[in-house]
Amino acid sequence: MNLQSPKVKVSKSPEAVFNVLSDVKNFESLMPENISKFELLEDDKFLFALKGMPEIVLKKKEVIPPNKIVLGAAGGKIDFALTVNIDNIDDASSEVQLHFTGDINPMMAMMIKNPITKFIETLVTNIPQNV
Template identity: 50%
Template sequence: MNLETKKTVINKSQKDFFEFLTDLSNFKQLMPENTDKFEVDGESFIFSLKGMPEIRLVIKEKQEFDKIVLGAASSKLNFSLTALISQVTETSCETQLLFNGDFNPMMAMMVKSPLQKFIDTLTENASKL
C-alpha cells in the first residue's frame, strides 16, 4: 500500500528542516492533537493516538538535506515513512511524505483512511512551523 501527501511549502531552509526532522523530539510538534503518547529513545520514537496501538519508528536512512526514511521497529508491521525535502528558496523548502506498507488486503482497507489522514496532518502541521 502506497500513500502520499501533497507537496507542502515549509518556511525553513532545506538544511534547517532536514535537521529539524532528524531531531526526533521535534516530531511531537507535527503529531495530531489526539496523540496519547510520544517518547523519544535514541534513534527511534514511540507514539500512540487515542484508540490505536503504540507504534515505534526508527530512522532507517538519512540522505543529507533531502531525504529521511523512518521505518517500523517491529517486524510484525512492515512499513516506511519517507520525507522528501527539496529547496525552493534560501529560506523555504518543499516536503512530501510517502508511506509504503506491506499489509494484507483486509488490513490495508482498514488502515488506509486513518493513515492518509495521519500523514496529511504531519505535513499540514509542518507547514505551520
C-alpha cells in the same frame, strides 16, 4: 500499500527543515491532537500512540542530507516506512512531502488506509508551523 501526503511549502531552506526533522524528538510537535502517548526511546527512535490505536515505534533508518529522511517500523506486526522528502524551491524555502510505504495485506490495507492518510496529512500540515 503506497500513500503520499500533499506537498507543503515551508519558508525555510531544505537544510533547516532537514535539521529539525532529522531530530526525531521534534516529531512530537507534528503529531495530531488525538495523540495519547509520545516517548523518545533513543536518539533515533520514538514511540507514539493515537487514541484507539496500538503503539507504534519508529526508528530513523536512512538519512540523505538535506533531502530525505526515512523512518521505519521498529518491531510490530507491520513492516512499513515513512519517508520525508524535502525539495529545494530557493535559498529561503522548500517543499516537503511524506510517503508511506508498507507491505500490508489487502484486508488490513482497507482498514488502515484512511487513518494513515489522515495521519500523514496532519504531520505534513504541521511542519510549516513547527520547523
